[in-house]
Amino acid sequence: MAMMMMNLKRAATSAIRAFPAAPSSTGALARHLHGSVGESKKIVGVFYKANEYAEKNPNFLGCAENALGIRSWLESQGHQYIVTDDKDGPNSELEKHIPDLHVLISTPFHPAYVTAERIKKAKNLQLLLTAGIGSDHIDLPAAAAAGLTVAEVTGSNVVSVAEDELMRILILMRNFLPGYHQVINGEWDVAGIAYRAYDLEAKTIGTVGCGRIGKLLLQRLKPFGCNLLYHDRLKMEPDLEKQIGAKFEEDLDAMLPKCDVVVINTPLTEKTKCVLAVRIELCKFQFFQYRVDLGMFDKDRISKMKKGVLIVNNARGAIMDTQAVVDGCSSGQIGGYSGDVWYPQPAPKDHPWRYMPNQAMTPHISGTTIDAQLRYAAGVKDMLDRYFKGEDFPAQNYIVKEGQLASQYK
Incomplete structure (x- = not known):
């Protein structure tokens, strides 16, 4: 018996040693930023080309x-600044710099997808910055486990996106695009537009997610005399809720059938995309399992909305089940779909949303107005300056800090 207990103890000890250590919540495994003060850094920026x-x-x-207007500033301090638009695949320009870069800057508009594999290769990487809002192009759990810091310029484009959402609501509600297409095609058919054009007044608008952008949108909708609803994990402040005249809906599926227009304002997280686990048996004793990401708004959820609902999505494309949106627009269950976010990005030429009826899609532009660019460029420069000095960032900018994810990504 004693020998058996000793063997069990040895086996347990070996198993514990073999098991990978969990990331430290105190940041003991973090690639500390404060230890790099005064050193020359290699910074890589990934942005879309503007050409002419x-x-x-x-x-x-x-x-x-x-390149955010920071090249001269960085190089005057002795740092190396590499900028490219070539970001995908093993032979891309970005991939060449992964092993020895210290900082990677990317945008939601032309995202550099930072996978767990890339993080493993990036031995010197300390800081991942998003020039804008939305860091879901990064494998955040892998970044946290590796002790990286992930930050974005929180608030930099909220006005830009809220204004864009209001524009899209009006474009869909007034059936604007068919009229525009008639003009450029030399046509004149008022009936082809008017039969499905409506006023915004008295319509019920619901936002799924009511953070900074959602609140600004509701404030801008108030003068139109709409019935305003919102669903979020947190209620807004009572005074602001009263001022806007919006009603909190705790149950998303109870809110959606009430809405003439649904606006998506929630980040892409594990909770906002549906994951279907598929088990395939190869034989009696073997099987493999894989995941299919369908989106928070799948065929079933869309079918429960009001027939002819208008949907605006400037949040993230993967929140929606791609084919379910196509089918909804084709059947008339969705009266119109507009947004500027796709999955993947840039969207391939054969992406079905390009060709579905009743859509008002654009490339990812809502958060990159010139005003927004000035704000997120200034925010990136401020965080880089703090990084070089070993100082903390504004608290609201952190997405991953010392092995911990921001609450909205948990």
């Missing part, structure tokens, strides 16, 4: 050519 448009506006900072 790069010189048309001196404040067009979000493109590869103008």
Whole structure:
């Protein structure tokens, strides 16, 4: 018996040693930023190319050519600044720099997908910055486990996106795009537009997610005399709720059938996308399992909405089940779908949302107005300056800090 207990103890000890250590909540495994003060850093920025448009506006900072306007500042301090738009695949320009870069800057508009594999290769990487809002192009659990810091310029484009959402609601409600297409095609058919054009007044608008953007949208909708609803994990402040005249809906599936327009304002997290686990048996004793990401709004959820509902999504494309949106627009269950977010991005030429009826889609543009670019470029420069000095960032900018994810991504 004693020998058996000793053997069990040895086996347990070996198993514990073999099991990978969990990331430390105190940041003991973190690649500490404070230890790098005064050192020259290799910083890589990934942005879309503007080509002939790069010189048309001196404040067009979000493109590869103008690179947030921080090249001279970085190089004057002895740092290396590499900028590219080539970001995907094992032979991309970004991949060449993964092993020795210290900082990676990307945007939601032309995201550099930072996978667990890339994080493992990036031995010197300490800091991942999003020039804008939305860091779901990064494998956040892997970043947290590796002790990386992930931050974005919180608040930099909330006005831009809220204004864009209001525009899209009106475009869909007034059936604007068919009228525009008639003009450029030399046609004139008022009936082809008017039969499904409505006023916004007295319609019920619901936002799924009511953070900074959702609140601004509701404030801008108030003068239109709409019935305003919102679903979120947190209620807004009572005074603001009263001022806007919005009603909190705790149950999402109870809110959706009430809405003439549904606006998506929630981040992409494990909770906002549906995951279907598929088990395939190869034989009696073997099987493998894989995941299919369908989106928070799948065929079943869309079918429960009001027939002819209008949907605006400037949040993330993967929140929606791609084919369910196509089918809904084709059948008339969705009266119109508009947004500027796709999955993946950039969207391939054969992406079905490009060709579905009753859509008003654009490339990812809502958060990258010139005003927003000035804000997120300034925010990135501020965080880099703090990084070089070993100082903390504004608290609201952190997505991953010392092995911990921000609450909205948990």
